[in-house]
Amino acid sequence: LKNYRFHNCFEAMARRYDSSTTTFSPEGRLHQVEYAIEAINNAGTCVGILAGNDGIVLAAERKTLSKLLAPPKNSEKTYKLDQNTSCVVAGLTADANILIKQARLSAQRYLYQYQEPMPVEQLVQRVCNYKQAYTQYGGLRPFGVAFLFAGWDIHHGFQLYQSDPSGNYGGWKATVIGANNQTGKSLLKTEYDENMTIDAALELAIKVLHKTMDSTTLTADKMELTTITRIKDKVMYEVLKAEKVVPILKNIENQKSSESDI
Amino acid sequence: LELSTHAAANFIRNELARAIRSRGGPHQANSLLGGVDEDGASLYHLDYLGSLEKVDFGAQGYCSYFSLALMDRHWKKNMTLEEGKELINLCIEQLKTRFIINNPRYRLIAVGKDGKI
Numbered sequence: 001l002k003n004y005r006f007h008n009c010f011e012a013m014a015r016r017y018d019s020s021t022t023t024f025s026p027e028g029r030l031h032q033v034e035y036a037i038e039a040i041n042n043a044g045t046c047v048g049i050l051a052g053n054d055g056i057v058l059a060a061e062r063k064t065l066s067k068l069l070a071p072p073k074n075s076e077k078t079y080k081l082d083q084n085t086s087c088v089v090a091g092l093t094a095d096a097n098i099l100i101k102q103a104r105l106s107a108q109r110y111l112y113q114y115q116e117p118m119p120v121e122q123l124v125q126r127v128c129n130y131k132q133a134y135t136q137y138g139g140l141r142p143f144g145v146a147f148l149f150a151g152w153d154i155h156h157g158f159q160l161y162q163s164d165p166s167g168n169y170g171g172w173k174a175t176v177i178g179a180n181n182q183t184g185k186s187l188l189k190t191e192y193d194e195n196m197t198i199d200a201a202l203e204l205a206i207k208v209l210h211k212t213m214d215s216t217t218l219t220a221d222k223m224e225l226t227t228i229t230r231i232k233d234k235v236m237y238e239v240l241k242a243e244k245v246v247p248i249l250k251n252i253e254n255q256k257s258s259e260s261d262i
Numbered sequence: 263l264e265l266s267t268h269a270a271a272n273f274i275r276n277e278l279a280r281a282i283r284s285r286g287g288p289h290q291a292n293s294l295l296g297g298v299d300e301d302g303a304s305l306y307h308l309d310y311l312g313s314l315e316k317v318d319f320g321a322q323g324y325c326s327y328f329s330l331a332l333m334d335r336h337w338k339k340n341m342t343l344e345e346g347k348e349l350i351n352l353c354i355e356q357l358k359t360r361f362i363i364n365n366p367r368y369r370l371i372a373v374g375k376d377g378k379i
Contacts, residue, residue: 112276113272113273113276114265114268114269114272114273115268115269115272116266116268116269116272119263122263154300155263
């Protein structure tokens with residue numbers, strides 16, 4: 001990794017500090033990192049909800065850019081990182097693939113060395129430290145990806161983490177990333193309950209997606225729903241197939257129509 | 263986050279195994295690793311080539327020729343710390359009687375859930 005040295009003329013225009021990730025602006029900001037975060041606000045929305053001790057729900061909007069696109073065979077937004085941890089992605093898919101590969105390698109290396117699964121927060125830290133390097137060294141641009149990591153470990157049970165291009169991360173009970181995340185988050189603030197069941201969380205996740213998505217009608221192929229639960233001491237990661245999603249959507253439809261009956 | 267005994271033992275085993283085909287050669291150390299964590303107390307027997315085994319009781323060195331049989335006979339599940347000390351003393355007595363090398367001084371280290379007792 002070469003270090004580029006820019007000869008800065010001291011006309012202090014913020015624009016001059018934009019092009020290099022490794023330089024602060026006069027206001028003390030890293031513009032490239034901020035621009036990367038902006039890039040994610042155009043990406044498909046992702047929701048993560050911690051459902052008490054039941055598990056975690058991850059929901060993602062599938063953006064169909066063209067009717068000519070072949071429908072994906074597996075998930076295009078949700079990825080399993082190891083037996084206990086999965087993630088959902090918002091942002092540049094190509095960038096995300098690199099990070100997911102790194103995350104999977106880190107998890108397996110830990111498993112090989114310690115013969116026990118990597119704790120969720122440690123995996124998140126590993127990915128975030130990798131992302132942070134691109135904001136400080138080398139002169140390469142940051143990754144334009146935000147993640148919602150969801151997993152279970154013996155130390156802290158079910159956990160949900162959000163990370164962004166700066167390499168910052170935080171633990172959440174419920175959160176939204178991607179397009180219209182503020183609308184999503186405000187809905188979560190009013191409707192989220194710490195002791196929700198997985199089924200209630202699934203419904204809430206869909207409701208949030210409905211608010212953040214452009215289209216008025218919701219169909220199973222426009223979203224990707226994943227549940228992470230624990231059955232008999234084993235963490236189960238399940239991307240819900242359309243047959244399972246349709247009844248939930250129907251349920252929500254019925255609730256809505258009965259609400260409007262006064 | 264604290265490392266569990268199982269994880270620590272496997273980490274060391276990995277390092278030992280890595281070393282055997284290294285330039286410097288194997289780390290010349292056999293060890294017994296004991297610890298108390300959320301799963302309770304556990305003891306691991308490691309050798310310098312990277313073998314790892316979880317054991318109820320163990321011994322390294324010439325001592326093992328004398329002690330293992332005794333421990334096999336007297337060890338039982340859910341022994342107390344005092345019973346454990348008695349068993350160790352039994353082994354030490356036998357060593358003093360039968361082993362050719364005169365080694366009168368021993369140091370006992372007990373490990374509990376908060377570390378060294």
